[in-house]
Amino acid sequence: MNILITGPTGVGKSSICEVLLQELNNAVYVEEYVSEIMGKEMLGMYLNKKISDITFQHYILDYYTRTFESIKECDYKIFERIPDDGLLCFSNLANIKGDLSDEDFLALSKRIREIVNKYNIPSYLNLDGSKIYHLKSDTIMNVAAQILSIIRLTDSNSKPKSIIIFLDNDDEEIVRRIHKRGRHGEENYTTEDLKFFTNHYRKLYSRIIDTERSSIRFVDYGSLI
Secondary structure, eight states, rough: EEOOOOOOEEEEHHHHHHHHHHHHHTTTOOOGGGGGGGHHHHHHHHHTSSSSSHHHHHHHHHHHHHHHOOOOOOHHHHHHOOHHHHIIIIHHHHHTTSSSOOHHHHHHHHHHHHHHHHTTBBBBTTTEEEEEEEOOOHHHHHHHHHHHHHHHHSSSGOSSSSSEEEEEHHHHHHHHHHHHHTOGGGOOOHHHHHHHHHHHHHHHHHHHHHHHHOOOOOSSSSGGG
């Protein structure tokens, strides 16, 4: 089973993934790129506008490719975001602001599709066999307990291919958490920046959740924007 933990920056995704990894047998945690030193450095350079969005996103996709190549067979794959997230949130915003060309956006879309298909990982272009849940990020242990209940109460004979957990929280709490953790590069985020990004994420997921409940399926990433 694939377990995707996603949502805006600062809602506790990595902490919850760590708890799930400890509680589930034979599980693998696919951490976000900032789990490696180079990832933190690249994020800082990107946020300080020392590298372009296209350079940053290709680095992230290189990281995913290396990570997926090393994954062994397991019962549970826990993902902290997936390539779709980077494209539809970060790159889409860069495209809107004129920092990423339409041509580069399409190139990233093509590469992400290739990665998704090659490694059989969750994608918002194919929600068949997926269940989506929208949870408010309470304490880490409470949210993790809710997710574990979702996993364990699912009938083994009809277990979905993927469970997608979209975490959210109040804007003020998200801002407080991000400033408290002091991640390199994020110190330049203003409250307005964070609220804008968070609301962009919410709009994307409202479309994904609405579509999951219907018979419609996305045919390309542009239809999600």
